[in-house]
Amino acid sequence: MSITQYQHAHLPGVLALCESEGWPTFPADANRAHAVLTAPGVTTVVALDGDEVVGFAYLQSDGHIQAHLSLMAVSKTHRRNGIGRALLEYAAPLTGAQRIDLVTDTAEGFYAAFPHHTFAGYRIYP
Template sequence: MEYLYSLDGISEEQLDSGFFDGWPNPPSRANFYRILQNSTYVWLAVDKDSNKVVGFINAISDKVLTAYIPLLEVIPEYQKQGIGSELVDRMLEQLKDYYMVDLLCDADLQGYYENRGMRVTTGMMKRNYNQQSGKAL
């Protein structure tokens, strides 16, 4: 597995189709690529044999004080191999100088992030599920 911190040399075609597993209305591959392009920080897991991106984490930041991690995804056939943990660890290391690093996750995932050095807290959210596939251009 190769871990990259930018999209340099990565094309839309290298994004495996297994991302957003279980989402009823996932982003298209083009919108997925735009998500990565528009992120402040990104880490990618690339399978050296297939040259496909099989995992990613992204962060959005003001580059001064705060960062937010909206997505961590590893395609199902690559899960349980430590890829997600490696991506989280690399992102948290990159963000270590920020005052505030936040993310939202389901309660059953809180222990996973606690093991990566994060704390459970409360928060608020709003979801527009009719826009789950992405904002139109």
């Protein structure tokens, strides 16, 4: 298993992971997904098992202080093998940020294993 920065060739694997998680936004428009994953201020990394994308993390950052983990997924067949942690540890320095904020409704135990502070939060849908 290896972790590397996202490239266009990884897009089908990232989209497949999103579909398996029931996340329709990226798979709905592959060109838009690639544009988002490579936008200025974005860090996207993938976990590879050979040529197969088995995980990815997508973070947005100001490059100095703040980053936000927007999406992260690891394939169900590869979970509990340290891939999620490896993705975050690889991506964090690439963002240039001092901290990473995130929202989760399914992985509290995973994220609680990192040094952290817990805050109440909201997601606004304009």
